[in-house]
Each structure stands twice: as C-alpha cells, then as structure tokens.
Amino acid sequence: MQRPSGGIQVVGRRGVDRKVEGTLMDVHADGTDQQQTQVTFLRLKVVFNSEGRVFEVNAQEPTKTLLHRAAAEFGVAGEAQNLVLRFGTTPLDPETRLADFGLPQDAELFLERRTPPRGGLTPRHGA
Amino acid sequence: MEGALPQGAPLLLSGPCLAIPRILLMSIAERLRSCSAGVRECVVYIAASLDVPDSEERRVVASYHPAHEASATHYHVPLEEMWRISEALYHHRQRITGQFHTHPGAAFHSDADNEGLFLPVPGYLSVVVPDFAEAGLGNFRRCYATRYVGGGCWEEIPQPDIATRIRVDES
Secondary structure: OOOHHHEEEEEEOOOOOOOEEEEEEOOOOOOEEEEEEEEEEEEEEEEEEEEEEEEEEOOOOHHHHHHHHHHHHHOHHHHHHHHHEEOOEEEEEEOOHHHOOOOOOOOEEEEEOOOEEEOOOOOOOOO | OOOOOOOOOOOOOOOOEEEEEEHHHHHHHHHHHHOOOOOOOOEEEEEEEEEOOOOOOOEEEEEEEOOOOEEEEEEOOOOHHHHHHHHHHHHHOEEEEEEEEEEEOOOOOOOHHHHHHOOOOOEEEEEOOHHHHHOOOOOHHOOOEEEEOOOOEEEOOOHHHHEEEEEEOOO
C-alpha cells in the first residue's frame, strides 16, 4: 500500500446541520499496519452570557480553537485565557480535542469564566 | 482607569449607563444589608433582558443573589452556582450586566474586585456599597461605581455622577 500524502487521508465531507463522519487513515512506512480514527464534524451551540451562537467544528481540533473562535465571536477575544467551555457540569480542557469528550450531536456548551467570581479587600494596584 | 481603551470599547458617555426600577433597587439594598448582617461581604448580580436591543443605557429587569461564601473581607461564588445562574439566565433570556457588592468600610474596587466579576463583558457595571450596606443605596451616597470597558480596563464613575449615570425609575 502506498503511503498517502502527508501520512493521512481524510475521507468525508463537512455537514452544515448534521454530524458527518469520515475516516483518518494512518499508514505506517512499511505499509503493513494501519490505524483508523474517526473524524467528526460537530455542529455545536455555544452560549455566553445567555446569548447562543452555532459553530461548526472539526472535533479533531484542540478545544481551545473553538474557545478562541467563540471568544472572538462574542467580542471578548482578549479574555479568552480566562474562559473555559463547559458541557453540563464538565469543563472541557482547552488542550485536548473535542473528539475526546464524546459530545453528542448538536451539544450545547457554555462559555464561562475559568475561575469563580469573587471579591475582597486585596490591595489595589499602586496602593 | 488604567491603560488605553481597547478597540471596540464602549464610548465613555456622561449620560445614564443603567436604568433600574426603584422597587428593584430597594430590594437589592435590603438583600445586601440583611445578608451582610454587618459582618460579611455580599454580592447581588443585576440582569438585563436579551429581548431589548442593546443601547448605551441598559435596563435592569432582574437581580440574582447567588449562594456564596463570605467573610468580612471577601466573597466567593462557587463555580457550580455561577453555572446555575448562567443556565437560569439562558432560559429567561437575560444576561448579567453588572453587580452590587458590599465592603466592611469604605467603598472602592480592589484587585480581587477587578478580576472577579461574573463575566468580562464590556459595559459591565460594578457598584461597591460601603459599611455592609447598613445605610442602604439612597442616592448611592459613599458608593463607588466603575464600568468595565474590556481589555482589563475600567472606567471609574466619579462619585457625584453615580446618581446621574444610574437612573432610578419610579415605575
């Protein structure tokens, strides 16, 4: 078997309103072994401060890609380092892939602060 | 205010940035006073409706008093409570537009206050109420108010202007 260009071949197509699955072929150099991994395109709704937007996402991309897209879409791109995506009660680790979370089709994610809201009598800058 | 305004920041206008019904403001003041009980900080979030087009003046339609941990010098809202409020907002088509919280003495914005707002949304208004809100919110006397403009920058509202920038509706 010939080695595909770049070592991978993606079969499938993007879906606008439904999940479409393809196959990622990883063929080793000797052509004797291959491993298949599902590639999934998801249509996810991200809710920030109660406003919801729909994003089409390649689930193989790191979650932080969606997080940054959403932060930019909601006009808080500069705050992305303080935000996290939540599915139900589970915060999604930005460094892993959406595919690793087993999200259902048309899942609803919440874009939230990474840390709890708080206040207190800490010193002010320059004080 | 620290640093230059970020691109896309709301304009710094002198007119009202928030309108709130008096009955709701009185309810918030009483909640702050009773929860603080003279010994601990308290926070109440205010919400605007998503069904009203955004404008420079945001109208408050609801308030949320979160379950929180507090002492005389801090408050802390657990993540689970923040999520519960977020989902309630989503279902009621509201969004948090600011907060009131108490201090034991003088009102000002600490580093924790700057960094601990509910959401980093430009236009978010924060009002600090002194003396655990024992004196209420009448005319915002001795209160401190500031508005987040994005990128870590805040617009401080001069004390004499607070009652102008926050319009209290009798209806």
